[in-house]
Amino acid sequence: MKFYLNGEEKDFNKKLSLYELFISLNLNLEGTVILLNDNIISQDDFHLSLKENDKVEVLRFVSGG
Incomplete structure (x- = not known):
């Protein structure tokens, strides 16, 4: 299954939920x-399964000055 993560093509050999994707990539979702x-x-919808050619964007908020 092919999908895009932050504009980069990814290919997995099985269907994944959003949650499974984040776990497999060891993503910290705090502040995202x-x-x-x-x-x-x-976060209530992280059970949704990714479909062919889905586009997932992970945006992180940072503070600073």
Whole structure:
């Protein structure tokens, strides 16, 4: 299954939920916003399965001055 993560093509040999993707990539989701096909996804929806050619964006908020 092919999908895009932050604009980079990824290929997995099995279906994944968003949660399984984040676990497999060891992503810390604290302070992040997740977009799936340009729609904001809440943590309640991390059970959603990725589909062929889905676009996932992981946006991190940082503070500084």
